[in-house]
Amino acid sequence: MPKIKLVIGYDGTDFHGFARQPGLRTIQGVLEEHLARIHNHPVEVFGSGRTDAGVHARAQVVHFERDVGPPADKYVYLLRRSLPRDIVPILAEEVPDDFHARFSVRTKTYRYTIQRAAIPDVFSHRYTWHEPLSMNVQRMQEAAYDLLGEHDFTSFCASTTHVEDKVRTLFAVDVAQRGTYLDIICSGNGFLQYMVRIIVGTLVDLGEGRLDRQIRQILAARDRSLAGRTAPARGLCLWQVDYEGNEVHNG
Known part of the structure; x- marks a missing residue:
């Protein structure tokens, strides 16, 4: 059956x-409900990954199969007319049978945003972690460097995760100031549950002087209790998903 790739925010x-x-109320559940109305039968949606409660997406990728239905490029128009305002379809196209939204991923990029102003901005509080305390950003940048490469990230994932293989590769971990905001951008071949949020919480704890352990020490211990806080979900956004020969982005 024809396979459709859909990019949503x-x-x-x-x-x-x-x-x-x-x-x-979940993203997958709402999408499947509205696609079922278009096709007049159940439709199963597969995502590039499972974002947790409260986490956002700028460009999440999903796919689904269909036997009959509108042309691929019509799905954006049809879904925009029916989906709630907090889900926005961006792009839809037909893809080869061997494409899989999850298993074909080459790189995922997440961006976490911290608001450092003394007074929180009411218009961004849903998408940022307000942490106005003084931070040593240079120390955070230096610590982030030690996260690069292939490591066992047991210390940086939820202690309740059921995934046995906790080895992942990070291609980039950038800590960048943007006015009163601080962005922590992580790109890798995959992420464990809460992994980015624990990385962020650990870097913030290092920057604020709450934590004095080295990143290499924390990684080697494979012990969640040695890492820092789990940053709140609201500051995290799935920013970009890359596939071989096909970079997916929003705008």
Whole structure:
């Protein structure tokens, strides 16, 4: 059956994460509900990954199969007419049978935004972590360098995760100031549950002087208790998903 790739953005504030959960409002559940109306039968959606409750996406990628239906480029128009305002379809196209939104991913990029102003901005509080304390940004940048490459990230994932293989490769971890905001951008071949949020919390704790352990020491220990805080979900956004020969972005 023809396979459709759909790129969407969403405000995750009022969702219980991406993955379908009975009785709860989720990204996958809402998408499948509206696609079922278009096709007059159930449609299963597969995502590039499962964002947690409260996490946003600038360019999440999903795919679904269909036997009949409108031309691929019409899905954006049809879904924009029916989806709630906190999910925005960006692009839709037909893709080869061997494409998979999750298993074909080459690189994922997340951006975490911290607001450092003394007074929180009411218009950005849904998308940032307000942390006005003084931070040693240079120390954070230097610590981020030690996260690069292939490591076992047991110390930087939820202690309850069921994934056995916790080895991942980070291609970039950038700490960049933007006015009163601080962006922490992580790109890698995959991420564990809460991994970016724990990386952010650890870098912030290092920058504020709450933590004095070295990143290499934390990685080697494979012990979640040695890393820093788990940063709040609201500051995290799935920024970009790359596939071989096809960079997916928003705008």
